[in-house]
Amino acid sequence: MSDYDFRPGGSLKIKGGASEGGVVKKKKKSKSKGDKVDAILEKASSPVPASPPGSSGETPVASGSSDDRKTAAERRFQQVQRKRLADKVKKMANTTHKDRVHEFNAKLESLSEHHDIPKVGPG
Known part of the structure; x- marks a missing residue:
């Protein structure tokens, strides 16, 4: 026989795998929908901070922010979008699974x- 012995057998070896002392990291689970709904409800229901005396009715915005460059129509649009989202979240929070199944x-x-x-197939 030759100097090289090519016999098949054994499993494949993966570099840096768990077999050679490498650590296998698990993926983190994303938050469930319920947690997202709670976070959105908290954000939507949080009161607007009171403005300090002597300032105008506008909320303080850092200079160079994207809110400075938005038109009045864009601000109104975003406000309506936030209101619609809050209403949708409240509706979803109030309906039970049984109600949703019934509606479906x-x-x-x-x-x-x-x-x-x-139907596909005989009969």
Whole structure:
């Protein structure tokens, strides 16, 4: 036989794997929807800080901020968007899973038969 012995067998070796003392790190889990909803509710329901005496009714903004460059229409749009988001979050927080399932089933019943899944196969 030759100097080189190429016999198949054994598992593949991965550089830096756990077998050679490397550490395998787990991915962090993202927060659940409930935590996000709570955070949004807290942010939306937090009171606006009172302005110090002698200042105008505007909220203090750091110079060079993106709010300085926004038009009145853009500010109104963002305010309406925040209000809609807060309303949506409140509605989602008030409805239970049972209510959502009931609404979904009612919606499916109102659809025409065109949306039904056709049977495939014999019989």
